[in-house]
Each structure stands twice: as structure tokens, then as C-alpha cells.
Amino acid sequence: xxxxxxxWRQKDARDKGxxxxxxxxxISEHMSFLEMLDVVNEQLVGExxxxxxxxxxxxxxxxxxxxxxxxxxxxxxxxxxxxxxxHMRHFKDGETIYIEPFRAKAFPVIKDLVVDRSAFxxxxxxxxxxxxxxxxxxxxxxxxxxxxxxxxxxxAAACIGCGACVAAxxxxxAMLFVGAKVSQFAHLPQGKVEREKRARAMVSQMxxxxxxxxxxxxxxxxxxxxxxxxxxxxxxxxxxxxxxxxKI
Amino acid sequence: MSTLSTLKQPASLPxxxxxxxxxxxxLTAVTGFIAFGFVFxxxxxxxxxxxxxxxxxxxAETLQGLGALLWVIRGFLLLAFGIHIWLGIQLKxxxxxxxxxxxxxxxxxxxSLASRxxxxxxxxxVSFVIYHLLHFTVRTxxxxxxxxxxxxGRVDVHSxxxxxxxxxxxxxxxxxxxxxxxxxxxxxxxxxFQSLGLNSPKWQKRLDVLAWLAAIVLFAGYAAVPVAxxxxxxxxxxxxx
Ligand code: HEM
Ligand code: FES
Numbered sequence: 417x418x419x420x421x422x423x424w425r426q427k428d429a430r431d432k433g434x435x436x437x438x439x440x441x442x443i444s445e446h447m448s449f450l451e452m453l454d455v456v457n458e459q460l461v462g463e464x465x466x467x468x469x470x471x472x473x474x475x476x477x478x479x480x481x482x483x484x485x486x487x488x489x490x491x492x493x494x495x496x497x498x499x500x501x502x503h504m505r506h507f508k509d510g511e512t513i514y515i516e517p518f519r520a521k522a523f524p525v526i527k528d529l530v531v532d533r534s535a536f537x538x539x540x541x542x543x544x545x546x547x548x549x550x551x552x553x554x555x556x557x558x559x560x561x562x563x564x565x566x567x568x569x570x571x572a573a574a575c576i577g578c579g580a581c582v583a584a585x586x587x588x589x590a591m592l593f594v595g596a597k598v599s600q601f602a603h604l605p606q607g608k609v610e611r612e613k614r615a616r617a618m619v620s621q622m623x624x625x626x627x628x629x630x631x632x633x634x635x636x637x638x639x640x641x642x643x644x645x646x647x648x649x650x651x652x653x654x655x656x657x658x659x660x661x662x663k664i
Numbered sequence: 665m666s667t668l669s670t671l672k673q674p675a676s677l678p679x680x681x682x683x684x685x686x687x688x689x690x691l692t693a694v695t696g697f698i699a700f701g702f703v704f705x706x707x708x709x710x711x712x713x714x715x716x717x718x719x720x721x722x723x724a725e726t727l728q729g730l731g732a733l734l735w736v737i738r739g740f741l742l743l744a745f746g747i748h749i750w751l752g753i754q755l756k757x758x759x760x761x762x763x764x765x766x767x768x769x770x771x772x773x774x775x776s777l778a779s780r781x782x783x784x785x786x787x788x789x790v791s792f793v794i795y796h797l798l799h800f801t802v803r804t805x806x807x808x809x810x811x812x813x814x815x816x817g818r819v820d821v822h823s824x825x826x827x828x829x830x831x832x833x834x835x836x837x838x839x840x841x842x843x844x845x846x847x848x849x850x851x852x853x854x855x856x857f858q859s860l861g862l863n864s865p866k867w868q869k870r871l872d873v874l875a876w877l878a879a880i881v882l883f884a885g886y887a888a889v890p891v892a893x894x895x896x897x898x899x900x901x902x903x904x905x
Contacts, residue, residue, distance in 0.1 A: 422768075435768055488771030514769040521762050542669035584773060586780070587759035591685075617669035619686050624671060628762030629685045629755045631782065632855040633775035647864050653686055654861030660680035660687060 417443050417509040421456065423468055424516045426525050433525065435514070438468075445505035449492065450475060450482060452504055469528040477501040477641065480576030483583070484529055485516040490580035490639045498578065498641040518583035522590070522625040533579050535625040536593060540577075543617035544597045546606050565603045572600035572651075574642040581636035581644075587628030592636035594622050595648035602655050612659035619656055685758075688751050693859035695748035696852055700878075702741055703845065707885040714892055717822040717901055721814050724821040749790060756783045778851040785848040792841035799828060814901070823900050829893035842886040846879040853878050 419440040426433030440456050447455070450472050457467035473481035482499040486492035492502045507513065515529065523531040573596075581592035598615055601607025607614070630649055637646045674680045674687070681687040709727075712720045727734060778785070798804040800821075809827070812820035829835045853875035857863050863871065892898040 424768075485767060485769075488767060488769040489773070516767055516769065519763055519765050519767055521764050542671070586763070586772075586775065588762035589685075589759070616673050617671070619684055620671045620673050621669055623685050626762060627685075628759040629689060631755070631759065631779065632851075632858045633779050635773045635775050638773035645865050646858065646868075650858055650861045650863040652861075653690065653859060656680075656684075656686040657690060657861065660674075660677055 417445055417504065417507070419443060419452075419507065419510070420512040422512060422514045423529070425468070425528055426517075428527055429524055435516075443504055445503065447504045448475065448500055449484070449486065449502040449504065450500050469530050471530050472500055475500040478576060480578035483518050483531065483533075483578060483580070485514075485518060485583055487514050490518065490583040491578070491641050496641055496643050498576075501641075518579055520579075520582050520588035520627065522588065522627045523579060523582060531579075533577075535627070536577050536579060536590070538625065539590070539594060539618055539621045540597065542621035543610075543614035544601075546601065546610065548606065548609050559605055561604060569600050569603040569607075572596045572603070572644065572648050575600075575640075575644050576642055578641065580639050580641060582627065584635040584639040585628065585630070586633055586635060587631055589630045589636075590622050590625070590627040591630040591649045591652065592640065592644055592646065594618050595646075595650075595652035596644050598655050599648040599651040602651060611655060612662045612664050615652065615655040615659040616664075619652075682751075688755060689859045692748060692751045692755065693856040695744045695751070696856050698741070698744040699748055700849065700853065700856075703849075703882060707882055710889050711885060713822060713825050713889050713898060717814060717820070720822040720825075721816075721818050721820060725818050728819075745793075749786070752783060752786050776851055778847050779855070782848060782851060785844045789841060789845045789848060792837070792845075796838075796841075799834075800824065825889065826893050826898060826900055829890040832894070835890040835894055838890050839887055842883060846883040846886075849882065850876050850879040 421438045421440055422435045423438060424433060425436045438456055438460070440452055441459075443452050443455060450470070453468060453470060460467050471481050471483050473479045475482070477498045477500060480498075482491075484491065484499045486499065486502070491497060491499045492506070494502050494506050517523075517525050517529045518531050518533075520531075522535040523533055525531050575593060575596035577593060579590075579593070582588050582590050585592075598618060601614060602611050632646070634646050637644070674683045681691045709723060712723050730737070772780075795805075799806065800809075803809045806828070809824040810819070812823045812827075814820040814822070829838070854868075854871040855875075857867075857871050889898075
């Protein structure tokens, strides 16, 4: 198949940037979106043009490194799919595809489609862990956890931290991400020990990074490749209120 | 556990509620809920216009008779409204600042139009409320309303309402404003539950339905009064106008 690509090109953080038009020719519909870009890049290199820079790593939908806003939707319009797992068969021959970077003040563009998502790392460093010294590995059944709690924690833990929620949110809010991380711990006995400190620390860090505030649009939930639900935001709000009314 | 962030955090509950994103959202929801409570009660009060002059004027007199308590309630409502408006504007400005570069090709996945226009419906409602108070409460726009009395010598708010809504322009502006308020609430009521943490996948759809039901009931209740006046179902005691 042949496609027209409108790709965001930006030399560095300071450059204003612009959309450039490229043709992607002889693309197999079995290729992933990133493989399609690889083909275009080989062609660009051949022509002596700087290749399109984009983030990727595992290419199997688990690391959360790939990004891109494809035709206005982070990771494209395919539900529950990362860009690396998005296949070209979902596009039509001759289609024009817009490819833009994730847009948020807290995710500055480094080059072309690559953005700096280290704000997420700093939020994790603020409280996205359990610091209780647990000693050796305990017996699997030593701490009984109700199935429902375990399920909720696992659902939240499915978050791969890609940042699509921020990119989709009209407020560039990171609350789906932070909600997932807060919930993942708050449902488990190991995480409950520091729940108040965690909620405060992660929310403070999130605010200081310049993310927007959730206004319950639920755009994040619609694009999340791991289908994290906005109930994690409700959980975070409860956790935060608990923390705000607890002396620590 | 010194490994957790060293960022300065709010030191009191009021600080948490006014200085952090999650706190501000909670406070917006609480003040929105108070405003909703008022709007609902006010509708029930207004509907007494339909029962008749005596009923409505008695109701008005009872409210006035609250004396100092009335001012406490007014102060409380004003504070709640003030906080709601202040936070609404502040959140919106922060949200605009959080996305300095817009997408060239922006799409909307599932956000309702009502949710995306909260600030505008809210600001129009404020301007309506100011006019509405000048019209019926302070009576700056129509000082002659203060001279209306009924056969018992009470202030005749019933006739004031009938006279007020006899103007098509005023009735139309009223209906438009109440419509926008209800549109605000068609998202606001569901949003409020989520902000307070009272939501789950099972309840999400139900809350949306609840919000729309609340908006429709409120609109019907508020619209009934001017519509009844315009259809002459409610009129001045002497059959005037
Ligand atoms: C009688 C009048 C009003 C009622 C009953 C009302 C009610 C509500 C409710 C229940 C919410 C949901 C809160 C939440 O999302 O947590 C809300 C949100 C909002 N209101 Fe109002 N409101 C009123 C007037 C106003 C006014 C005058 C403004 C003007 C600025 C305003 C601006 C907003 C904004 C911007 C939001 C969205 C906030 C957010 O989601 O973060 N509202 N309102
Ligand atoms: S590259 Fe790892 S999730 Fe896409």
C-alpha cells in the first residue's frame, strides 16, 4: 500500500517545528506502524535527509516506550493497542496519516516525535514503590489477599507508563497514570503501610511537573493501550483525601 | 521512609484543598454540590408560584422571617459560589497552560460537549445570576416591585414574578440561562461523584444517566414558571396584564 504522511519535524527543543509531507511507498499491510516508519527512514537516509526520530524499544507492547499521536489519537485509533503493535492493515491505501508527538508542557519535545517523559520517572521516584524492608521472599500464601483486591491491583499495575493518557487529555493531565500507580499499591497490604505518604508525594510531584487537572473527560480511558479505567482516578482522589485528613 | 519525595507539601486540610490538583477538584465538587443543593431547593420554592399568590407570598415571608439566619445562609452560599467560580477559572487556566502547543489534528474520543464547555456555561450562569439578583432580589432594575403588596399587606412577590416574566425578552433570557445551567449539570453531577472518588465502572453509566435526569428535572421545574406566565396560566390576582 502507499500512504501520504504528514510528520512533525523539529530539529531540537528550541526549534519551532512544522509538519512535513512524505510518501510511504510499497508498505506491506502486515507491517507494524513503526516498521512502516523504518521503511520511510531508510528511504530518507538514502536521499540524504535526516531520518524521522521516534521512540521505541520492545516493539511488543509491554515497555511503554513507543508513543506518537496518529490521526489525532495517541497510539492510533485501534483500541487497546500500542503504536508498535498497530498494524498497517488498519489503514486504507492512499490514506493521509498525521503523525505528531505527545503534546504537554510536562513532555517537552526533544526532536521530531521524541518527547521527554522523565516527569513520569520523577513521579515514580517520589512515591511509586514500597520502601518497607520485607526481608526474604515470604511464602506465597503467608499474606492472604482477597481476590477482588488482587484483581484491582493487577488491573492498575497493567499501566506501562507510556503517557498516552496525558497526550489524549485535553488538559494534559497525568491523573490516569498517577491514579494507576497509587491504586496498584493502595489495594495491597504491602502498599497500604505508606499509602498516605505515597498519595501526597506523588500528587505533589505531578503538580510540580506542570500537568493539567482532570476534568473527567475520560479521553485517557478511551486511548489507554492497557485499558486502565478512570476508577483508578476516583481511587486516587479517595486516597488523597484520606492523606489530607491524616496526620503523618 | 525518607526516600519518599522531599517536595514541600501543604500543611493543613484547607491548604491541601486549595493548593493541589486533587484537592482543588474535591473542593470544586463540594462547592458544586452545595450550589446544586441550592438550585434544587430554589426550584421547589419557585414552583409554589403555580399554586397561587397566597402560597407563594407566605413562602417568601417565611424566608424573610428567618432574619439573621437568612444572612448566614446567604453568606454561606456566596462563599461556596465564590470558591467554585474561583477554582473553576484557576483550573481552566492551569489546564490551558498544560498544553502550550496544540495538535494540528485534534480529535475527541468520548468527552461530551457539556464537559468541554463547563467554563463557558459556568461564566454565563454567573452573569445571569447577577442580573437575576438585581432584578428580583435587590430590584435595582425594577425598583417599583418593592411597592407591590397583597391584600394582607405583605410584599407581593407573586405579582413581581408574574410581571417580570410577562416580558418575552426576560423569559427567553431566563430559559436560556437555566438551560445552560442544566447543561453544566448534565456533566457536573456525574463529574462531582468522580471527583469525590465515588465512582466505579459499574456506576459510571448510571451516574451519567443520573446527571442527565437531574438536569432535565431542574430544567422542567425552572421553565414551568415563565412558561406558565406566558401562557397566562398564572396571572395577577385581578386578572391584570
Ligand atoms: C448554580 C450554579 C452552579 C452549579 C449548580 C454548579 C455545579 C457544578 C458541579 C456539580 C460541578 C462538578 C464538579 C466536579 O467536576 O468535581 C461543576 C464543575 C464546574 N463548574 Fe460549576 N456550577 C455552577 C456554577 C458555575 C459557575 C458560575 C462557574 C464559573 C466559572 C462554574 C464553573 C465550573 C467549572 C469550570 C467546572 C469544571 C471543573 C472541573 O471539572 O475541574 N460553575 N459545577
Ligand atoms: S515499543 Fe515497547 S510498548 Fe511499544
